[in-house]
Amino acid sequence: DSGVTQTPKHLITATGQRVTLRCSPRSGDLSVYWYQQSLDQGLQFLIQYYNGEERAKGNILERFSAQQFPDLHSELNLSSLELGDSALYFCASSEQPWLGNTEAFFGQGTRLTVV
């Protein structure tokens, strides 16, 4: 158990809908990362938050947004969903904001299926 909790584990929704994925980081970790894993693109970095503020952006679509709350949990909002958004979405957390000198701890992922 990494200590990172993601909910829900599975989500099935229709095209055009909006969903929210939730992540609780390990106790004491201030940094949260969101990653998408799809069959064709593999694992891709979406966005990072550190202590409530956006820190870095990767390949995140404009239809997607995220935030980190004062209690450090984070939510990833996906809107106007398309079939191609079907993927595993991982949250990871770390103590430091920079993965050049610290380890990342991953949640179990949320499997999103858009039908």
Next chain:
Amino acid sequence: KNEVEQSPQNLTAQEGEFITINCSYSVGISALHWLQQHPGGGIVSLFMLSSGKKKHGRLIATINIQEKHSSLHITASHPRDSAVYICAVIREATGGGADGLTFGKGTHLIIQP
């Protein structure tokens, strides 16, 4: 061309064999991470390296910064080692020094009893 390349893509071996998985990258990096993903989907961090060699149990990871290459070795392999092994890098810090991981496509390892 991907910034992070792994080989082999698939590897099947017999229990007890010595396993080597390779990772090459084309960008300057601050660190390299080795991750393990089991069939259930969860990802576990195995190592974070910026130089030299690290060992944890039967796993050994090495990195050669000059050659932009890292290897993950498994000694005395066991069926429970069957998983996807993923190499990921953090590019050299620029500006605020923040970034997410850039991933290889993974090596699918099967260890047969």
